[in-house]
Amino acid sequence: MSEVKKIATRESYGNALVECGADFPNLVVLDADLAGATKTGVFKKAYPDRHIDCGIAECNMTGIAAGLSTCGKIPFISSFAMFAAGRNFEQVRNSIGYPHLNVKIGGTHAGITVGEDGATHQCNEDVALMRTIPGMTVIVPADDVEARAAVRAAIEKEGPVYLRFGRAAVPVINDRPDYKFEIGKGVLLKEGSDVTIVASGITVASALEAAEMLAADGISAEVINIHTIKPLDKELIIASAKKTGKVVTAEEHSVIGGLGSAVCDCLSESQPTRVMKIGMQDVFGESGTAAALVEKYGLDGKGIYAKVKEFVS
Amino acid sequence: MNKLELQKTANEVRKGIVTAVHGAKAGHPGGSLSAADIFTYLYFEEMNIDPKNPKMENRDRFVLSKGHTAPGLYSVLANRGYFPVEDLPTLRHLGSYLQGHPCMQETPGVDMSSGSLGQGISAAVGMALAGKMDDKDYRVYTLLGDGEIQEGQVWEASMFAGHRKLDNLVVIVDNNGLQIDGKIDDVCSPYPIDKKFEAFNFHVINIDGNDFDQLEAAFKEARNTKGMPTAIICKTLKGKGVSFMEGNVGWHGKAPNDEEYAVAMADLEKVGEALCQK
């Protein structure tokens, strides 16, 4: 197998903003002293007049974006997910969500793959928080291709969108000519009949790996990439659950309130199915390399494989 | 409008406030009444707006950062012709377009939703920044409570506005001296308010916010101030115009019952009659 290309989705975020800069003259990007880390620095370089550094004041940045959007701008606010969604929750809810303003929120450094910085910076709660805001779209791209497509789609969609990006480089898995990104449409990556694995973000690649290992054991796993947590592609999930009768969710996020919860909400209402949720099991993260943490918390291919195997037998 | 007309209009705005809160059986009369002259000056004299075209592109913007005083904003908007004054008593009723706190999607003339203290000023800063980026000449006004400025976000926004020299922005502080739990200087004193804004690179003007001559002079001075935002610190009387509400912390967020409503309206009628004698 040839070497897979790897790129962090935060990098894709910055690049996509630059790519969209010419097509959308109203696009502006706001940072809170993290332009280097959120990778929006490339946008700042390309469009210095359309980049606004607000200093270390995320709540104010959020309000400024709200005001800018009422005047026709399309603002992206960028910070670590911990601050963009966490510290900011009420500002996002009241100043952006309630008036349904056209502001996009780029939460980078989400989940445990933040790595060495440890638990204070590893946000495993952002999807849960953002998902509860009426009218908010929540997108968790899996790789570079998807992340770049998601940024463009978010700009084209009127209204608030939360985009979740990671710090660590992840394999490019969607690099194929027929790839199409549509907000709210899940992607069936591999068909199977014994169990469904629903993944988002970095766990999509892990799920594909796990499916290969399961196949070697004679277990046929269906793999679905849910890049849009809200609105959820219920149709796709229900159809797959009907077919396999067993569902596993995998996410780099708390199992409380994220993808797993969204899938359970959907299935318990429409297609009661046993579900196992893989993710952060109501614990904080810790310092370590991204790879070591992903392994420790069972979010890599091997981890998912072991859990699914146990679940189906 | 001359001073007498402004005073008469402000008195009508006060009647609308009391009537709205009475109709709602809830709401915030105290801080609406203290700011009634500020609301009146802004909407009848200062701002470039068109009630027939509330979304006019180059209009001046107003953000009620102290969103709980929505009755004051609604009353001035109604009196200015954005919607019928007769609708004011539907405030806070199920299905009314006059929500408990300002909602820009529901109410014509409301430029920003607010209610969570400390947030509106940031949105106003964003609007002012957009004006600068687009070379537009509209101005942005935002009204804050003197308790509200205890919120840290107010100072984040002020630091940014000063740093960016947003001279199209006017921050107005309604310094009525009271918040919910008591006097602001007993709860957690924000004084000196003027020195704080000065330190954040604002041009600061101290006035009596219930005096139209001083309001006029201050807003003119703000308009002529270049290279920095202006803060107008308005000393006011909370509950102004209604005898039993004046300076009374208990009337921050409480509606008058029928008897109290009658007394309040009689107070304001008297003021109105006196103004007509002038």
Ligand SMILES: Cc1ncc(C[n+]2csc(CCOP(=O)(O)OP(=O)(O)O)c2C)c(N)n1
């Ligand atoms: C963030 C936030 N915390 C608390 C409240 C509840 N609250 C509503 S009004 C108020 C007091 C405001 O006092 P002040 O700013 O002085 O207003 P005014 O006297 O002009 O009515 C409080 C604490 C709120 N609306 N928002």
Ligand SMILES: [Mg+2]
């Ligand atoms: Mg006060």
